[in-house]
Amino acid sequence: MAGVWPGSSVIGVLTVAMICCLFHAYTYSVIGATMPRSAADYTLASRTLSAPLAFAASWTLVIFSAMVAGSLITWIPKTAIPVLFRSMGIIFNNPGFLNFASWSGTPSGSS
Numbered sequence: 001m002a003g004v005w006p007g008s009s010v011i012g013v014l015t016v017a018m019i020c021c022l023f024h025a026y027t028y029s030v031i032g033a034t035m036p037r038s039a040a041d042y043t044l045a046s047r048t049l050s051a052p053l054a055f056a057a058s059w060t061l062v063i064f065s066a067m068v069a070g071s072l073i074t075w076i077p078k079t080a081i082p083v084l085f086r087s088m089g090i091i092f093n094n095p096g097f098l099n100f101a102s103w104s105g106t107p108s109g110s111s
Contacts, residue, residue: 031044077109
């Protein structure tokens with residue numbers, strides 16, 4: 001977000017992200033402390049909810065996590081590498097970095 005809106009506060013963006021991450025970290029630490037075994041989220045959910053509902057929730061979490069990880073993996077060569085090398089090429093006045101950034105943004109460069 002800070003790169004999209006140049007006037008935004010990096011500290012504010014990171015603070016909001018930290019609060020969101022702390023909520024999930026606390027939730028999973030409590031689940032892990034309650035059920036200290038593998039698949040603690042499913043085990044706890046199957047003990048408190050019905051087993052099919054717990055399975056559906058766990059399966060949804062796995063599918064959603066795979067989709068997020070996949071989108072991050074495809075984001076790296078298509079967006080992160082060109083932006084990183086373009087910025088480094090401008091900062092260090094290196095035309096090789098700028099050429100690599102232009103090439104890595106193409107379909108042949110990102111595959």
